[in-house]
Amino acid sequence: AQTVTQSQPEMSVQEAETVTLSCTYDTSENNYYLFWYKQPPSRQMILVIRQEAYKQQNATENRFSVNFQKAAKSFSLKISDSQLGDTAMYFCAQINNAGNMLTFGGGTRLMVKP
Amino acid sequence: NAGVTQTPKFRILKIGQSMTLQCTQDMNHNYMYWYRQDPGMGLKLIYYSVGAGITDKGEVPNGYNVSRSTTEDFPLRLELAAPSQTSVYFCASSFRTGGKNEQYFGPGTRLTVT
Numbered sequence: 001a002q003t004v005t006q007s008q009p010e011m012s013v014q015e016a017e018t019v020t021l022s023c024t025y026d027t028s029e030n031n032y033y034l035f036w037y038k039q040p041p042s043r044q045m046i047l048v049i050r051q052e053a054y055k056q057q058n059a060t061e062n063r064f065s066v067n068f069q070k071a072a073k074s075f076s077l078k079i080s081d082s083q084l085g086d087t088a089m090y091f092c093a094q095i096n097n098a099g100n101m102l103t104f105g106g107g108t109r110l111m112v113k114p
Numbered sequence: 115n116a117g118v119t120q121t122p123k124f125r126i127l128k129i130g131q132s133m134t135l136q137c138t139q140d141m142n143h144n145y146m147y148w149y150r151q152d153p154g155m156g157l158k159l160i161y162y163s164v165g166a167g168i169t170d171k172g173e174v175p176n177g178y179n180v181s182r183s184t185t186e187d188f189p190l191r192l193e194l195a196a197p198s199q200t201s202v203y204f205c206a207s208s209f210r211t212g213g214k215n216e217q218y219f220g221p222g223t224r225l226t227v228t
Contacts, residue, residue, distance in 0.1 A: 045219035099211030104156025
């Protein structure tokens with residue numbers, strides 16, 4: 001069974017600064033995908049970034065990047081130049097080998113302060 | 115494109131009542147999913163479908179039923195509502211399974227059972 005753990009229930013950051021959200025996971029599979037989703041107050045789930053496990057290079061999407069440590073089963077999200085619109089819940093997730101089930105962590109509530 | 119739409123947005127049910135949560139996607143996606151999100155938690159998969167006429171259980175299927183008679187629609191049925199089913203329900207769809215294929219989420223239905 002897959003498990004995904006986010007150890008930071010809440011975090012805050014000043015606008016324009018950088019913040020890192022932590023995620024660890026457990027799986028017995030060799031190839032898999034990891035994701036970060038953003039859920040703003042509107043409740044809409046928005047895919048922020050994804051990482052394929054066999055790719056060593058860390059994924060980046062504009063101000064969002066990941067630090068993927070496969071051996072440590074760690075997958076943290078770095079948000080640079082934080083903006084007020086980044087205020088949201090952030091969920092780390094992993095998809096199973098069959099590709100039909102996303103397993104989510106408990107989430108981190110991020111507040112960006114002006 | 116409307117994407118994934120869900121109705122209703124909110125609903126209050128009494129214990130023992132039944133209801134159907136509607137989900138429709140207009141992206142011609144083969145795969146559709148139902149998740150529930152309990153307060154302060156990540157999403158958990160209830161049921162999924164790989165195409166019209168084919169459904170399968172996810173992580174938390176008890177108390178729910180689904181059907182998939184068309185590619186576009188994937189309704190979720192609660193037969194005997196219980197307080198434990200108070201949650202936010204998300205429908206999602208993807209073209210294929212697997213991590214390369216993004217799951218697109220609907221806006222959610224907030225259900226309260228009292």
